[in-house]
Amino acid sequence: MTLEETERILQVLRINYPMSYKSMTQEDTQAYLKLWQVSFKDYNYLTVANAVNQIIQSDTREFAPNVAQVKTRISKTAIGKTKEAGEAWEIVLRNAKCDPHTSKVNYDKLPRNIQKALGGSYLLRDIAWSNKKDLQYYRDRFLQAYKEICEEEVQLLNSGQISLEMYKQHDQLPAPPKNEEGMKMLGDLMKG
Secondary structure (H helix, E strand, O other), X not given: OOHHHHHHHHHHHHHHOHHHHOOOOHHHHHHHHHHHHHHOOOOOHHHHHHHHHHHHHHOOOOOOOOHHHHXXXXXXXXXXXXXXXXXXXXXXXXXXXXXXXXXXXXXXXXXXXXXXXXXXXXXXXXXXXXXXXXXXXXXXXXXXXHHHHHHXXXXXXXXXXXXXXXXXXXXXXXXXXXXXXXXXXXXXXXXX
């Protein structure tokens, strides 16, 4: 968010929570603005504005939310948009193929958090070949890993180590190809 956008957010908070800002000096106001601007510099204005609006609409407390409360609301909203574990597993099943090459191609197209939970393209092949008992094992293992990865990403989001955009990309976009893998594939092609 820009400085001007941060000022707009804080103006909305001042209007809705006048008691929170009643005794603020000009110096306090500048420090408060700087705190919010630094805390939300990597966030989209609409994302923060929506979170603040949700808090205003649902919170009955008389005091303005702090940075942590707004970030928590943003992460709850983001989590709500993250693929459910069952939906992620269905994506895995749709992409599981017996052919190793097709499995690799399909794996490379999966969202990053699903790739990470699988641990490698070979699992798509193994899942395709598995019997009912093995499939249940792979499912349980994937669901646990996916849940842990999503929880870890939420913690990174809340701590500011990754931006909201990065968080969303992990659920939507595939990981960029690694140079080592590209070189290995090129080497394999050259061998024949």
